[in-house]
Amino acid sequence: MELHVIDTGYFKLDGGAMFGVVPKSLWSRHHPPDERNLCTWAMRCLLVVSGNRRILIDNGLGDKQEAAFFAHYQPHGDATLDGSLKAAGFHRDDITDVFLTHLHFDHCGGSIRWNSARDGFEPAFRNATYWSNEHHWQWATKPNPRERASFLSDNILPIRESGQLRFVDVGRRSAEENLFIPEVFPGFGVLLVNGHTDAMMIPFIEHKGRTLIYMADLLPSVHHIPLPWVMAYDTRPLLTLQEKSDVLELAARQDHVLFFEHDATHQCCTVQETGKGVRLKETFPLSAL
Ligand SMILES: [Zn+2]
Structure with missing residues (x-):
């Protein structure tokens, strides 16, 4: 299995x-x-190449979106999805699975883009299966006012209209605590968590x-490690706090590698148990693994 950081x-x-x-x-x-109280965050995706599967996690x-949207969130930096895929030796049409x-x-x-006539949307990964889960899909398509x-x-409805949407089979009800689904793909399991939003899927990848x-x-x-x-x-x-605690304790015990999507400076870290709880051990780039 190969892993590639895909900075967007x-x-x-x-x-x-x-x-x-x-x-x-x-x-x-x-x-x-900054002067508007905004901080900078990364959108760091991960490409998992395993056999003939090329799985892109997030995009x-x-x-x-419109200019007002981008003025609010201020996307910046040199990295682009296509540029990062190219640097890793791939094209978006090579992606078999968008997780x-x-x-x-x-x-x-990044799942959906304008079509060439700019009068409608189309899947940005035309050869890929898009993976969500049924519980989260229902939650996202009938959103509460807060989310x-x-x-x-x-971003969401054209995925279903494309016919490229599939749900991870979560078996039992997804609201159960720390439900782990092994082998969604070979060497790729998923932990369902519910504190951030309903049924978010956290990939566990053997590498x-x-x-x-x-x-x-x-x-x-890394600065979100204290509970x-x-x-x-x-x-x-409070559920996030418990979910975080469970994952951090497991990661400290088993020396798992944590990969950050939003940390602007750190790609990966390990953690360790201390008298004050689980804390950062070391940070490193994915290439150091
Ligand atoms: Zn986010």
């Missing part, structure tokens, strides 16, 4: 919203905000004798 650039989100109840005097030491913001951890716009916006600004119908966990929005950055550092975006922050 940076964007900005409110620092306070990213750290919940943590005071600005603390989080701003690690994430100095960034995309480019189809969507959840359907918030910063994770799935409505994150679940954009232009070079280690387990790499694609943290998505369960742990946006109370939970995003205000989360619908059930």
